[in-house]
Amino acid sequence: MTSGIVATTVAGALLMTIAPTATAGGLPSQAERTARIIEGATGTQDLAAAVPQNGALTASVTDESGVTTTARAPKSSAGEIEITAPDGSVVGLSLPQSRTVEGSLAGAGTTVYTDAAASTDIAVQLTADGGARALTSLKDANAPAQQRYELNLPAGTQAVANETGGFDLVRRSDSDGPDVAIGAIDAPWAKDANGKDVPTSYKLNGSTLIQDVEINKDTAFPVVADPKVSTGWFLYVKFSKSEVKKYESKVKYAPGGAVLCGLLAIPLASVACGAITGGSLTHLAGVWSSAAKYKKCVEMKFTLPGITPIPTYIGAKNYKC
Numbered sequence: 001m002t003s004g005i006v007a008t009t010v011a012g013a014l015l016m017t018i019a020p021t022a023t024a025g026g027l028p029s030q031a032e033r034t035a036r037i038i039e040g041a042t043g044t045q046d047l048a049a050a051v052p053q054n055g056a057l058t059a060s061v062t063d064e065s066g067v068t069t070t071a072r073a074p075k076s077s078a079g080e081i082e083i084t085a086p087d088g089s090v091v092g093l094s095l096p097q098s099r100t101v102e103g104s105l106a107g108a109g110t111t112v113y114t115d116a117a118a119s120t121d122i123a124v125q126l127t128a129d130g131g132a133r134a135l136t137s138l139k140d141a142n143a144p145a146q147q148r149y150e151l152n153l154p155a156g157t158q159a160v161a162n163e164t165g166g167f168d169l170v171r172r173s174d175s176d177g178p179d180v181a182i183g184a185i186d187a188p189w190a191k192d193a194n195g196k197d198v199p200t201s202y203k204l205n206g207s208t209l210i211q212d213v214e215i216n217k218d219t220a221f222p223v224v225a226d227p228k229v230s231t232g233w234f235l236y237v238k239f240s241k242s243e244v245k246k247y248e249s250k251v252k253y254a255p256g257g258a259v260l261c262g263l264l265a266i267p268l269a270s271v272a273c274g275a276i277t278g279g280s281l282t283h284l285a286g287v288w289s290s291a292a293k294y295k296k297c298v299e300m301k302f303t304l305p306g307i308t309p310i311p312t313y314i315g316a317k318n319y320k321c
Contacts, residue, residue: 002022002116002211004314009137010021019313021041022135022249024213029106030114030115030121030228031063031104031112031114032106032107033112034106034110034112034121034123034137035106035107035108035110035112035123036107037137037222037224037266038107038112038123038125038136038137038224039107039110041110041195041224042060042125042133042224042226043133044108045105046104046110046129047108047109047110047125047127047128047130048060048062048071048109048125048126048127048128048130048188049071049109050105050126051112053072055072055073055075056072056073056074056075056082057073057075057103057105057111058073058105058111058126059071059072059073060126060127060128060130060132061128062128062129062130067072068086069083069084069085069086069100069130069131070082070083070084070130070133071083071126071127071130071131071132072123072126073103073111073126073132074095074103074124075102075103075114076100076101076102076103076113077095077097077099077100077101077103077113077122078095078097078100079093079094080092080095080150081093081094081095081096081124081132081134082151083130083131083183085131085182085183087182088184088190089154089157089171090152090154091152091153091154091169091183092097092150092151092152092153093113093132093150093151093209094149094152095113095116095118095122095124095149095151095237096117096122096133096147096148096149097113097122098114098116098117098118099115099116099117100116101113101115101171103112103121103124107153107161108126109125109126110123110135111123111125111126113125117136117143117144118142118143118144119138119139119140119142119143120136120138120139120143120144121136121137121139122134122135122136122137123135123136123137133226133314134149134226135224135225135226136222136224136225136226137222137223137224138213138215138222138223138225139221139222140198140221140222141215141219141221143221143223145212145213145214146210146212147210147211147212147213147216147225148208148209148210148211149208149209149210149211150207150208150209151207151208151209152207153169153207154182155173156171157169157170157171157172158172159185159204159209161204164185164186164187164239165187165188165202166184166185166186166187166188166202167184167185167202167204167209168181168183168184169181169182169183169184170182177238185202186225187208188200188201188202188211188225189225189226190213190223190224190225190226191223191224192219192220192222192223193220193221193222193223194220195287196216198212198213198215198219198223198225199213199214200212200225211225213225239297239298241295241296241297241299242286244291244292244296244298245292247288248288248289248292251285251288252259
């Protein structure tokens with residue numbers, strides 16, 4: 001499902017305007033200046049309304065047709081962003097801090113942890129789709145070009161690299177059913193002070209997500225960078241080659257939607273895939289047959305009711321196993 005956590009810089013719109021934090025001399029505080037830099041890179045259109053919550057500095061609750069996702073920003077840089085998906089799964093992401101700093105809400109809704117690492121401010125934004133972004137603002141050439149985030153995933157869930165440069169958060173099936181992607185880490189991005197894209201990439205070392213930012217003599221500081229983790233309103237289901245072969249005849253000759261709904265051992269599955277009918281079902285059968293013939297895997301994407309118009313079933317495609 002899709003709702004998010006991001007590491008680097010992002011912004012959003014609150015239901016109420018928050019007055020800028022100022023110093024005694026009337027000038028913007030460092031947190032406010034950092035928030036402006038970050039929000040300049042990310043925009044503020046997708047920020048969620050953040051509210052106080054026990055154990056967190058701010059939290060946002062997204063409710064669509066009774067399906068709820070909660071995102072939380074930690075009180076200090078030593079804490080972790082947490083996103084609770086509609087099925088109760090919790091995804092956590094630590095911040096790349098080297099010293100503990102209390103957070104402060106600034107700008108249009110960005111939580112800033114000032115100087116939480118060498119020449120680096122860290123920020124968190126809660127987004128209106130039920131996600132969150134963790135951002136870094138690299139202030140000068142002394143800032144570390146590599147940021148490390150610890151992933152705290154639900155039991156049985158792994159981060160699997162995808163073709164976009166990001167990762168799918170995949171819950172491995174312990175039965176006869178398919179693996180299910182409960183969330184994703186979007187492809188990384190970074191921008192310099194002139195709005196120019198800065199090359200950046202991810203790698204995964206155990207549970208540590210590492211973002212490398214390629215800084216050189218021509219880089220204009222500050223640089224804002226961002227990984228995003230989500231667990232929200234989309235449901236991605238991946239069928240292995242053997243599963244595609246195993247269910248080929250059932251999908252082709254039986255009510256495929258009902259067959260696949262029965263395979264999805266997750267909450268909301270029957271709701272999410274119940275509308276696979278008519279032309280969508282014919283398309284699914286064709287894709288499935290082709291995947292079986294050429295020994296490919298199949299990925300399916302569903303949306304939850306109330307989020308996008310029907311058909312709930314969006315499509316199926318071959319994907320790299």
